[in-house]
Amino acid sequence: MSTPVIILLICIALVIYTYIGYAVLIYLFNRINIKSNEISDKTIVDWPPITVIIPAYNEAAILPQKIQNTLESVYPSDLLNIIVITDGSNDGSESLIFHDPRITHLHQPLRQGKSAAINQGVAVAKTEIVFITDANTMIHPDALKLMTAHYQKTNVGGVSGEKRIRINHEESSVGGEGFYWKYESFLKREGAKFYTVVGAAGELFSFKKSLFKPLPNDTILDDFVLSMEIIKQGYLIAYEPQAYAIENPSKNIADEFKRKVRISSGVWQALGRLTFLFNPFFNLKLFFQFISHRFLRWTLAPLSMIIILLISIMNAHKTEFLILLFIQIVFYGLAFAGYLIKNTKIRWPLFFIPFYYCMMNAAVLAGLLAYFRGKHSVLWEKASR
Helix, strand or coil: CCHHHHHHHHHHHHHHHHHHHHHHHHHHHHHHCCCCCCCCCCCCCCCCCEEEEEEECCCCCCHHHHHHHHHCCCCCHHHEEEEEEEECCCCCHHHCCCCCCCEEEEEECCCCCHHHHHHHHHHHCCCCEEEEECCCCEECCCHHHHHHHHHHCCCEEEEEEEEEECCCCCCCCCCCHHHHHHHHHHHHHHHHHHCCCCCCCCCEEEEEHHHCCCCCCCCCCHHHHHHHHHHHCCCEEEEEEEEEEEECCCCCHHHHHHHHHHHHHHHHHHHHHCHHHHCCCCCHHHHHHHHHHHHHHHCHHHHHHHHHHHHHHHCCCCHHHHHHHHHHHHHHHHHHHHHHCCCCCCCCHHHHHHHHHHHHHHHHHHHHHHHHCCCCCCCCCCCCC
């Protein structure tokens, strides 16, 4: 067997395992394994006091609705505290007055980013259970109770809610975004059953304050780094799919691509700091989940896609390579068609799923370039939603 064929087969295996094989493998394992990390009783007699931290940058248009949404949670009102942090906001949200005594409003005149806002909020919080939720997402009324119930297990250090995308075909130009998050939620749900969630959803995440380690202010992926630091201390991140935060999809692909590039830059930053994740002797289950669910998708899988295409082109004079090249041409053709109709009302998954897949992988490579060029920033640009 020639070297190009061996390389090709390895790359194909990597891509298939990353996007299909791991999902199938962990699903089957969880069905065979009797033991589960899920809790059976999601009710508590004595609910603990909790604090919900809402970092916000120029969210005047949505912040009052977000706070009202949080206050309407099905949680004992005298045990619910809210901390709003308007990080460098200058759209009027920094001057909002909240008359409810449960709400604390902190304002940072100089914009420092979400990680700095989280550090400030946690330092002020007086409860052991702390929630972080984005200002532009609305949470399910039962979310706080459902997530807090997981702390009945003493080895749970944090709980991730589920991110959901509101399907709005009239506005969304990213038809694959909702599909992607359904797939990602499936992996998190199965991962939590197997051992732990590898990276919480930043839209709705809870943790024990005693396990919190202040984030470097330049941290881009605060949710991933925070949850991994908790796991490093020997605790698990549970998952509660019924506790969801819902948000609108990005209105245009340009904003969504910028967001993905920024996330990818944050990935490389995080990988350089969380080196324990690469040590199988630290925790074999965690190592397996991290490599399968995160590392391959962030690194080798996108690179393998390029290698597969190049080897197919270079060996197109051979029938088997020509067939493989034809399959790729069809796939990328569908993705290109999805790109061409991205601003129309046509929402065929046949086009938009390949398009979103290619867009994500392109963002991974662009994020890698941005990171090594020093073009990444902790300050996010709000995507139109």
